Amino acid sequence: MAASFILRCMNRGCEFGSDSSILVCENCGGPLEAVYDYEKLRSRYTGVPSDAGSAGVWKYAPLLPLNAATEAVTLGEGGTPLVKAGRLGASLGLRNVLVKDDSRNPTLSFKDRKSSVAISKAKEFGAKRVANMTAGNAGSSVAAYAARAGIESYIFTIAGISDSKLAKLLSYGAHVFRTTAPTKELMTFVDSVSRTYSMTNMTAASRYNPYGKEGAKTVVFEVYEQMGGRLPDWAFVPIGGGGNLAGFFKGLKELRLLGLIERYPKLVGVQGEGCAPVVEAFEKGLPPEEIPVVQDAHTIAHSILDSWTPDGDQALSAIRETGGSALGVTDDEILEAMREMSSKEGLFVEPASATSFAALKKMTAEGKVSADESVLLLATGFGSNQPEAAIQAWGNPPTIELDVKAFGQMVR
Template identity: 40%
Template sequence: MPFVKYLKCSRCGARYYLKDKPIMCAKGDLGRLDIFYDYEAIKNAVSKDTLRMRPFYMWRYFEFLPVSSWKSVVSLGEGGTPLIKARRLGEVLGLKNLYLKDETRNPTGSFKDRAMSVAVSMAVEFGYKITATASSGNAAAALAAYSAKAGLETYAFVLEMAGYGKVAQLLFYGAKVFRVKGLGREDPTVKMLRIVVEKYGFYPAPSFGPFNPYQIEGPKTISYEIIEQFNWSIPHYVFVPVGAAALLTGVWKGFKDFKNVGFINELPKLVAIQSTGNAPFVRAFREGQDPHNIRPWENPNTIASGLSDPYPWDGDGGLQALKETSGYADDVTDEEILEAMKLLAKTEGIFAEPSGATGLAGLIKAVREGKVGKDDIIVVLITGHGLKDPDIVKKVSGDAPTIEPKPEEFEKVLKEVYKVSLSKEEESREQPKT
């Protein structure tokens, strides 16, 4: 049975019902259709013990998601990602209880798989045959994968600067991909998406709420999993990278859902992190801007291409999330993001793309500024795999030197390039016989 009571526009308050297959507010005000659930019915249908008996993946939480029938569910095994105790990284930062929610383990390499699993499931339930998205790459790749699984077509509009790894991935899934020129106050991919949705009636599935309210429900399950992985308790802080603020809004909604059914009693502080090269949400937080009239960013410029949305479409939800959880928003430089990527890989063996490591960069800054304590329980969301953006990775890491198979060349390059000198003991150590 469906557990959705109704949907309500975040701007005008108009109500909608699932039987009418709503996606966008009919008044055209670009408000998000927030989904309201029957928590009493959910409490009667599911318990902690019920959840423990189910497979550990996203659809374990079926009652908290908008899909009415299991027959509509389109899944690639998303969710159920590990919550890793980051001991070595914690030692470097002076934190005793640092955890990483590793979303790089999802089927297409990012948390967007959660969003698109729900979005495509709803497309199937509503009877659509063609999906369309505006994306920096990750959402498009996820949509293409899940649409392929469901037998649906995908049209993807990506930014001209989108990383080749992301574009190649979704091309392999059979999506029809278009790089869209221009980037300023209006995202050109969103402009193109609106054109095809209005003209051709495609199912819109970008990763922001005003154009599809269902996908934002997927990231809620990150919070559900964190609570279970902490044995039905919560951390003090959760650091979240922010572009359009859909992830932040979804994570907040997830913690609220479990509070509403009595699984937890309070909410963790949420911390939103953007790049200084594109920080409209952070600016709105600092200036106290009207949540429904956030000023777009002029000419975004950041290596975190997944966070390059000039306008935070779900900024109203994100700002409310920070208010309700006593959290805050901050920005970090591209240099800080790159350092976070390197530190994460070298200490914990997790290879994140720039967008995926932005939350960690924010935590490092918070430690430096004394905003978190050494005993605080902290979770950082690592949202996307490093191979999603190979061009940036190559630019940062450089290439490896080439040598002849001779010990003297090995020692020379080791010393000159890697600044390592072998000790006499290491040089003369007898090698095992083979």
């Protein structure tokens, strides 16, 4: 079943029909959000509205903004495993720690949920070119789905992008450009380029494109179903630009509008300590529109190295509305969390993903999470997206001579 929806402006509530190809409110420039007929869906479905014949993200087609005649651009995204992390939990005295492993998506990050929906919409409106600003994962994902849709992609990325991310970008046939410009200037540039050269702006923030959020929210529907119609007490989500947490919260709100949950999990937004504007705003009690821009931003978690957070306002509001928290973690804490996730649970994740567990360790030590509460950690990207960090975490292995007796000193 194709969804029935409208686009509503988050600033002033201006409304537009589902056939409108605008990406931002044409009255006031505000971000748009897809709104569905929840009452109708509630009467038609007993659980999360879904299509029995589909899997992954597109299983939830009744809650996705595609018009009936459009075929989704898909690589089999979503449907990722929810892994019970018994050994990680036990190390903190917690009984119920779960990792939603979204690193296992087609281009190795959760961004595929967003790209599949946003590129499908771009195709629906006849786009020939798309543009994206990225630290690497979002751009790789956009480039892959654009390739599949026969759309050209122009990807603008940070100068220090890892070789493995760059290799993906180039391989998917993107036109790639590197720059040292800060996040805010670069996003503004990409927006201007998009308008000037008829490109659809795929930058993963709802003030540029409302459709990524629709894909991002599906992770919540999956967790709800994988937990047997429940949600955890806590959910830890890394924050870069804030779009992932904003999408997560939209999924929660929709479950509530559908009458499937009564209360929200407490959302914890996690950033690298050297790039933590949302954390700073949370700690200082600043209003969402006053989240600072970070000077000299740095963190080993490159995928969340956003000195400006275009969706930070929505992320901060979600954290406050759910009674959650925001905290920063250091590079050392991130590297330690990576080591534990991979060696205790077999979960090889990139630094940005490990921030969730690093933050849980801190909050548990402070007595904020109790033993019988359930905790969800969102793992957003696979370890091979930033392999240098894993080598840094473990150190290089020794080179040996083939001497059986001498090898005895290596066996512990």
